[in-house]
Amino acid sequence: MDLMKNFWEMAKKDKKKVVLAEGEERRNLIACDKILKNGLADILLIGNKERIEENAKYLSVNVEGAEILDPETSTLSEGFAKEFYEIRKNKGMTIEKAEKMVKDPLYFGTMCVKLGYADGMVSGAIHTTGDLLRPGLQIIKTAPGVSNVSGFFVMMVPDCKYGESGLLLFADCAVNPNPTAEQLASIAITTAETAKKLCDLDPKVAMLSFSTMGSAKGELVDKVRQATEIAKKERNDLDIDGELQLDAAIEEEVARLKAPGSSVAGKANVLVFPDLQTGNIGYKLVQRFAKAEAIGPICQGFAKPINDLSRGCNPDDIVNVVAMTVVQAQKGI
Incomplete structure (x- = not known):
């Protein structure tokens, strides 16, 4: 059984939008090119547009089909900060702290998923598992009936x-x-x-x-x-x-x-x-x-799919985790 091939085919049938929170990182850009060429997902890259385009040009990859959002300049950041403040105000969050935190690519990307600008997120090529889980647990939280991720x-x-x-x-x-x-x-x-x-x-x-x-x-x-x-x-x-x-x-x-x-x-x-x-x-x-x-690690238990990568991952690993994330979004896992 070629399970990954099956996941690819499922992903293509009902494409979802996936955030690549480490949008300036080169493995992510190579993966983005392959994902778009194969029609596995729509991609939202988080990062500085000029740096993303410069890196893509250096790598000779095409990411023109991806949406690019920079937390530092995006008009979404203000609304994200207000929403994040509402989610965390009972935990001592202030609006000033929320405004600063949503400029972090992982928090910004997680807010994109929370508020429906994307269906899932993948990160971890240059961030730890804890870096990914923290905003996921604070913002997305666990699915109904699930006690832990x-x-x-x-x-x-x-x-x-x-x-x-x-x-x-x-x-x-x-x-x-x-x-x-x-x-x-x-x-x-x-x-x-x-x-x-x-x-x-x-x-x-x-x-x-x-x-x-x-x-x-x-x-x-x-x-x-x-x-x-x-x-x-x-x-x-x-x-x-x-x-x-x-x-x-x-x-x-x-x-x-x-x-x-x-x-x-x-x-x-x-x-x-x-x-x-x-x-x-x-x-x-x-x-x-x-x-x-070994396909994974794939996170389970979140209300919406948020997935981690190994920092030793290669572009194909990212492609496969994105395909899995799409299928999770399709099936509500």
Whole structure:
């Protein structure tokens, strides 16, 4: 399955406008050219128009089809500041501080999404995850019924029998360093919904641990067990089980020995890691050792799609995350 090709085709059928908040950055400009040529999205570049055009000319790329807005000179900035002040005034925001903050490209871009000038935003080539999440959580906030934002990877493992012929979702590999049991349950539920809406999967969600169904004891295991109970109680229509060791989650023979009777064990296609360390290490191990394609990290849980990039990303990574952002906007993820 060429999942990314499918996302491209979906994006083309109902184009959305995506903000590239780091509009002067060269990888973003190369990506912008490719996105426009392939009809994946309409693009809004944030930055100084002269610098953007100079950089595009130097790179021999065409960004003429993109809209360019400079927070320093845009007529939108005044209205954005007033709106941002209203959103945050109960948190001590002043109008003077709001006027200054919306000049920041990430805050300006997030306001563009909030107020409908764009359908989603992508950033992170030169900013940290925290830089992206902060305005997202302050302005866009979480979707109804979602308690926290998390990050997932779509993993495509070649010549693999696990998951759905090598297709699995890994979460949370990007956002929450040490989630509580309640947050872990929310991550499981949100990722199951993402698997259904984005990848057309029947989600089988494994809550991972170093223990399987009570084979080990301790507070780390207790957290995963409690998270599983919370998730099952909140969404008994979803197939979520745990705690499961990785081999019991994906290998049917092991599942029969360690977790007989589980509807998830041996069949999992969504893996929920107990913390960010294990999630981040896990996806990178699979990516490197199994030569898997790791699409992401993609954020989930925002009321509107806001997505992060690795600072080591290349232009093609940006193109793919933009395509995913369009599909998220289409499907309301």
